[in-house]
Amino acid sequence: MSSPPRLNDWLTSRQPLVLGLFRIVLGVLFASEGAATVFGILDRKASPVGDWPFWYAGVIELACGILVLLGVATRGAAFLSSGIMAFAYFTEHQKDGLFPLQNGGLAPVLFCWGFLLLVFAGPGALSLAGLTNREAPTHRAAEPPRATAP
Incomplete structure (x- = not known):
């Protein structure tokens, strides 16, 4: 009779999916920032072309937000x-x-570190690159060392 999976194993098995969802949300938010700046949507005035x-x-x-959202060239776009x-x-x-709460820089700091995470972790699940195998697979749980016979 097998024992129920431990919480850590359950969470680890879902890392690629949660990472993929994180990437999608981050990409949507970043693309919306860019669209608001370029096109003047979402109650923001557009920056003049070339400013x-x-x-x-x-x-x-x-x-880059669209690339990250889709999971295409994720590491380069995130970098x-x-x-x-x-x-x-x-x-x-x-x-x-000095601190983001003092200077209004909380969003850039969170975006910076979120994207840096994607540089190292990759796109996770639900990416177009994953469908074509163009990016290396993301995190895999480490297997315990196997005992060898003497």
């Missing part, structure tokens, strides 16, 4: 997204205080 750095950042946010969020934090927010 440095805001319009360019909006284009990158929109494009670029993490970098522009770090740039945004240090150039636009940190001058108003």
Whole structure:
């Protein structure tokens, strides 16, 4: 008679799915930031075309957000997204205080670290790249070492 699975095993077995859902939500939020900046939607005024750095950042946010959402070129898009969020934090927010709660930079910090996680963890489940096997599989639970006979 087998014992019921432990909670840790159950959670570990769902890591790719939860990582995929995290990637999708992060991609939607980032793409919506970019769309609001470029097209002036969601109660935001559009940045003028070519306005440095805001319009360019909006284009990158929109494009990378869509790539991350779909799970295509996830690691590269996440790396670029993490970098522009770090740039945004240090150039636009940190001058108003060290901590994100002081300077209004909470969103860039969370985006930066969320995307950095995807750089290392990969797209997880539910990605288009996973359907075509173009990105390496994400986390797999480590198997315990096997005993060998003497």
